[in-house]
Amino acid sequence: MxxxxxxxxxxxxxxxxxxxxxxxxxxxxxxxxxxxxxxxxxxxxxxxxxxxxxxxxxxxxxxxxxxxxxxxxxxxxxxxxxxxxxxxxxxxxxxxxxxxxxxxxxxxxxxxxxxxxxxxxxxxxxxxxxxxxxxxxxxxxxxxxxxxxxxxxxxxxxxxxxxxxxxxxxxxxxxxxxxxxxxxxxxxxxxxxxxxxxxxxxxxxxxxxxxxxxxxxLSRNWKLMKDSYEKVTHKYIDYIKADQELYKKYNLKLIHFKYEILLSETDSPTEKEKLQTEWKKEKYRIKYKHPVLFFKLLLLKK
The missing domain is CATH 3.90.550.10 (Spore Coat Polysaccharide Biosynthesis Protein SpsA; Chain A)
Known part of the structure; x- marks a missing residue:
């Protein structure tokens, strides 16, 4: 060369x-x-x-x-x-x-x-x-x-x-x-x-x-980022679904976008706190399958 x-x-x-x-x-x-x-x-x-x-x-x-x-x-x-x-x-x-x-x-x-x-x-x-x-x-x-x-x-x-x-x-x-x-x-x-x-x-x-x-x-535009994320991952969704850990990460990422968008759309501190709690619950339901462990961790995170 x-x-x-x-x-x-x-x-x-x-x-x-x-x-x-x-x-x-x-x-x-x-x-x-x-x-x-x-x-x-x-x-x-x-x-x-x-x-x-x-x-x-x-x-x-x-x-x-x-x-x-x-x-x-x-x-x-x-x-x-x-x-x-x-x-x-x-x-x-x-x-x-x-x-x-x-x-x-x-x-x-x-x-x-x-x-x-x-x-x-x-x-x-x-x-x-x-x-x-x-x-x-x-x-x-x-x-x-x-x-x-x-x-x-x-x-x-x-x-x-x-x-x-x-x-x-x-x-x-x-x-x-x-x-x-x-x-x-x-x-x-x-x-x-x-x-x-x-x-x-x-x-x-x-x-x-x-x-x-x-x-x-672009990294601050959550709606646009969510749309782009879904378009990219859709190309490889069968590969992602075939791997349990990848599929978990994929779903956690979608939840992340969901709540970042909701948080960006409200100025209410009360509503933000409520959304943060809901986000936490959804995240732990995906991350931890054992219900006892899930609720223990959820309590620790509050």
């Missing part, structure tokens, strides 16, 4: 005028020597496109800017951008996140040295409203991700346990298996689809990205 294969760094953005310059600056500042940048603006109504162009015009290598006349979902935008990419590999970045300078170099080095088809990595979470940076994973969470890579599909089919910022993948795989445009959690769905087909996933234990969390982030 060529020591410096061409990488297509794809940036998908919409109404990120406050953040896109940081994303683009991180893109043009990569230490890796051979890459192009494809930026797709999803019909932004602010200065996102202009701010991005101001930064990318400083890039000495090839870059391309696409501007939608109407807005689409993230998955469709990625699929559109993939058709414009020329790289052997693709690295995906949202317009409100950013990379460390060594992100591409570390990914290329890893995929050349390991028998894997796509890669995730460690990174940081940046909470915009609080101006606070934290690790993406706790030490325990990261250990579990790394130790379960060989069994990734099974470990993640009932719940997404990874952060998918900066996913690095062979372009030919995304051409053959495009992102599902009917799903909002398109990254989790793609991880499951590829690993279910036998493709190998790797994990770089280095912090290579910053994931910006906004009050408007």
């Amino acid at each position: 060529n020591n410096s294969p061409l990488v297509s760094l794809i940036i998908i953005t919409m109404n990120h005028e406050k953040f896109i310059e940081q994303a683009c600056q991180s893109a043009i500042s990569q230490t890796y020597p051979n890459y192009e940048i494809i930026l797709l603006d999803n019909a932004s109504k602010d200065k996102t496109f202009e701010n991005a162009e101001k930064v990318l015009s400083q890039f000495s290598q090839h870059y391309k800017m696409i501007r939608n006349t109407e807005s689409f979902g993230v998955a469709k935008n990625i699929n559109i951008a993939i058709t414009q990419a020329s790289g052997e590999y693709v690295s995906l970045l949202s317009g409100d996140d950013w990379y460390t300078e060594n992100s591409l170099a570390e990914k290329v080095s890893y995929i050349q040295k390991n028998p894997v088809d796509f890669i995730l990595s460690d990174g940081y979470k940046y909470y915009q409203d609080e101006d606070k940076t934290t690790d993406t994973y706790t030490p325990k969470e990261k250990k579990q991700v790394i130790e379960s890579l060989s069994n990734f599909f099974h470990e993640n089919v009932s719940e997404n346990k990874t952060s998918n910022v900066g996913t690095f993948v062979k372009r030919e795989m995304l051409v053959k298996y495009p992102f599902d445009e009917n799903i909002n959690t398109e990254d989790w769905d793609m991880n499951l689809r590829l690993t279910s087909k036998g493709y190998k996933i790797g994990f770089i234990d280095k912090k290579l990205f910053y994931y910006r969390i906004l009050s408007t982030s």
Whole structure:
């Protein structure tokens, strides 16, 4: 393999005028020597496109800017951008996140040295409203991700346990298996689809990205997340139902969505307390089959 294969760094953005310059600056500042940048603006109504162009015009290598006349979902935008990419590999970045300078170099080095088809990595979470940076994973969470890579599909089919910022993948795989445009959690769905087909996933234990969390982030929209969760798991529901522990986790996740939605719809402290109690009861009915143990634990939790 060529020591410096061409990488297509794809940036998908919409109404990120406050953040896109940081994303683009991180893109043009990569230490890796051979890459192009494809930026797709999803019909932004602010200065996102202009701010991005101001930064990318400083890039000495090839870059391309696409501007939608109407807005689409993230998955469709990625699929559109993939058709414009020329790289052997693709690295995906949202317009409100950013990379460390060594992100591409570390990914290329890893995929050349390991028998894997796509890669995730460690990174940081940046909470915009609080101006606070934290690790993406706790030490325990990261250990579990790394130790379960060989069994990734099974470990993640009932719940997404990874952060998918900066996913690095062979372009030919995304051409053959495009992102599902009917799903909002398109990254989790793609991880499951590829690993279910036998493709190998790797994990770089280095912090290579910053994931910006906004009050408007998808992870805060419980109804949308529930809908997406059901669409993804429906594809593998027979597999999930065939495993008692997976099916339990699946049902617990549905209950989680149910009560998060109900809690988000009320401002009454009394109603919130009532819902929390009901949530607790439903959760323990699923987790513990023995009735004596169930009621003992329920009493302890009150």
